[in-house]
Amino acid sequence: MNRRRFARLGLYAFAISAALFFLAPLYVVLCTAFKPPSELRGASLLALPLAPTWQAWSRAWSHACTGLACDGIRVGFWNSVRITLPAVLLSVSLGAVNGFALSMWRLRGASVLLGLLLVGAFIPYQIILYPLVTLVAAAGLFGTLPGVICVHVIFSLPILTLLFRNFYASLPPEIVSAARVDGGSFWSIFWHVIRPLSSGMIIVAVILQFTGVWNDYLFGLVFAGREHLPMTVQLNNLVDRTYGENDYSVDMAATVLTALPPLLIYLLAGRYFVRGITAAAVKG
């Protein structure tokens, strides 16, 4: 009994120290973001702000200079929203349809296609960046919102297709057979029978995709064009100043603002995320 309690204590000690280790940077970021400029130099990095203020937050949001423009990070926020929402919606829908087609319908060459997808899912972006730029430019989409959205969708399709395919492969194929006898077409079976079954997987895919696209830096920088730079790129421009004075509290506030949307998604849907992953693991 005693030994057990001791072991439990050790466990807690480990968990708490791990949590502290990972939370420490977040603590510093939040503390600094609430400090007025006067406190930045004098006090220790770890000290709590003496006179907490929202000043840095509002500056970061609407006045901070990123490059030449001084409209704050909100410009990037709305750009990111305009990139992320369509990219997530498109890629998750296409991934689900692809996965359905590959798992439930006997298509010629489906296994070859699946192998190619697997390869595609693990190719690092950087390798094909240059050919992709040429390709997107040839399509006349370089430096536009549809261009960057397209690139995101294309790159996430392999992994999303695999995710959905494996989930659908775990469903009894007789359900689709029954629906085919009952008069469903490919699309009506997908919409009426398969889609309602996939809510767990859809949440998983949305979280993965939203986080991935929102946190993306490279594609946004290369493909979006000056007018549509996403929040991550703007954050970098804000923090990486080559002249003037560094206002650390503004940097920190902007960082938190940029990281907030994926964080909120996790907090709101994390429960379903874990559930979806386990469901896929158990059934697959």
Next chain:
Amino acid sequence: MHAVSVRDASKRYGALPALDGLNLEVRAAEFVALLGPSGCGKSTLLNVIAGLEELDAGSVHIADRDVTRLEPHRRDIAMVFQSYALYPTMTVAENLSFALRMAGTPAAQIRKRVAAVAELLRIGELLARRPAQLSGGQRQRVAIGRAIVREAGLYLFDEPLSNLDANLRAEMRQEIRRLHQRLGATMIYVTHDQVEAMSLASRIAVMRQGRIEQMDEPQAMYAQPTTAFVAGFVGSPPMNLLPGTLRRTGGHVWVELPGGPMPLGSYRFSVNAPDAPDAQPVTVGIRPEDVCVRAGDDARQWNAACQCGDARAACFELPVIAREPLGATCIVWCQFGTERLAAMIDSRAAAALPSRVRLQLRADRISIFCARSATRL
């Protein structure tokens, strides 16, 4: 009420032939059971008729229409699956109405048909539930209901009762028989359970390695199997198959069995037998209930159904090696040469059986198969 005709159907999975030039004719309003061991191609055949799988060669005709290349829902069929395959996210009512909704049936008519089917299958109080909230038997009822709500001309059943426990299976068997009488539709029923096939079907097709081995009415198939395979597959326990030699000397036809000679008496040979030579190796088949058992020299007969009085019938004295009580009857296993011979007798009589018994085989009930081709002589 569609007639179904499958002609020269072939299908392979890689190197494995699932259907091998198969022909099947099902008459309108008939109840045909496809019976066979697993891997014989019976489910493949059903899926081919349904249009869920494509043939490599051959054609499928439903109601005199070539449907070989048609999608399942254009074939005017309905199907019940082994795993029920209910749509998990829909309520029972939505499951029942799915096909009608897909076909664009007016809502008022859908309500009427669903209500009628729910009443017929006594699932009215389940309409608002989801499949996960139903028991196995209830799910099976819903699956059948989903099929019959279509009012199709052909119903296909793919081992629908194999996931149910024994009592429920007997109950659902009656239910399906009742439905067939009531709907008057053509039904094709895949099963590996011969009790189901015997009790439900108007004709049984026994399948083996992608071909139909024999297709006949249940009683005819039971009494006169055309091949040794069918003899050894139908019946529980199946027909005893004993190696022997067919002799014809001096106008008499008899079989030499390991335990002694057996006169054939009134055995009716099929057409291909008369040309057969003397001393032809054969397999003699006899149903366990057609084996008469007597205890030693005791004149008493142990199974009443059997007439052992025939003095010309050969008598064998054999050791009993095992007894298998089944309730009303008991299977007695005897050593017959190198073979095991099963006899089915009254279970009260079996209890008093000595360790050696005398047996007679009813000559008018035996089947004789060519040892080489395994076909009936």
